[in-house]
Amino acid sequence: QKEVEQDPGPLSVPEGAIVSLNCTYSNSAFQYFMWYRQYSRKGPELLMYTYSSGNKEDGRFTAQVDKSSKYISLFIRDSQPSDSATYLCAMSAGELGGGSNYKLTFGKGTLLTVNP
Amino acid sequence: KAGVTQTPRYLIKTRGQQVTLSCSPISGHRSVSWYQQTPGQGLQFLFEYFSETQRNKGNFPGRFSGRQFSNSRSEMNVSTLELGDSALYLCASRSTGGYEQFFGPGTRLTVL
Numbered sequence: 001q002k003e004v005e006q007d008p009g010p011l012s013v014p015e016g017a018i019v020s021l022n023c024t025y026s027n028s029a030f031q032y033f034m035w036y037r038q039y040s041r042k043g044p045e046l047l048m049y050t051y052s053s054g055n056k057e058d059g060r061f062t063a064q065v066d067k068s069s070k071y072i073s074l075f076i077r078d079s080q081p082s083d084s085a086t087y088l089c090a091m092s093a094g095e096l097g098g099g100s101n102y103k104l105t106f107g108k109g110t111l112l113t114v115n116p
Numbered sequence: 117k118a119g120v121t122q123t124p125r126y127l128i129k130t131r132g133q134q135v136t137l138s139c140s141p142i143s144g145h146r147s148v149s150w151y152q153q154t155p156g157q158g159l160q161f162l163f164e165y166f167s168e169t170q171r172n173k174g175n176f177p178g179r180f181s182g183r184q185f186s187n188s189r190s191e192m193n194v195s196t197l198e199l200g201d202s203a204l205y206l207c208a209s210r211s212t213g214g215y216e217q218f219f220g221p222g223t224r225l226t227v228l
Contacts, residue, residue: 036219043219043220051215102147104151106158109158
């Protein structure tokens with residue numbers, strides 16, 4: 001079982017739709033959770049960063065972490081064609097990881113297309 | 117503030133050659149990590165450097181090595197290139213005490 005599982009999609013939605021992206025993980029030491037957006041042939045861009053369980057909102061984006069279920073989500077409201085990209089979840093153990101403090105473990109990414 | 121920069125952006129090499137990639141972190145960031153991204157394996161951690169010391173290493177063969185200079189710039193070297201080394205190599209920088217990592221645009225390496 002991979003440490004981080006993410007449905008690769010592809011996911012295709014109409015403009016204005018609410019998008020839900022998810023990852024599950026198996027390592028209970030993970031406590032820092034990130035979502036990155038990666039456009040084709042570009043480096044990943046940090047979208048959201050959450051520590052431990054809870055919700056965080058930033059504009060049209062909401063990140064949720066449920067550590068009891070080892071499940072994280074990213075919601076995109078009023079999706080736009082410019083949101084079309086690959087979305088990657090990433091996690092690190094922080095101080096619980098010993099020598100692996102800052103290493104990020106990524107999901108494989110979900111390819112999202114928002115159609116005008 | 118300028119972001120993470122990586123050079124070169126594209127590189128074509130043949131099997132058996134070696135290659136050196138360069139990364140300049142965000143100003144003030146002392147931690148630099150390297151990742152390999154392939155369609156099959158996704159993003160995988162290579163190693164992290166902090167203040168010129170390797171702090172952590174991923175599961176890659178010894179052909180992959182790196183170093184960091186006193187100005188925090190980092191280089192990654194791959195010796196005896198194999199076809200499977202074709203990938204996007206990404207560098208990320210992090211501020212001291214922070215957990216967010218900021219990525220550069222990557223170097224796309226093609227091994228023929």
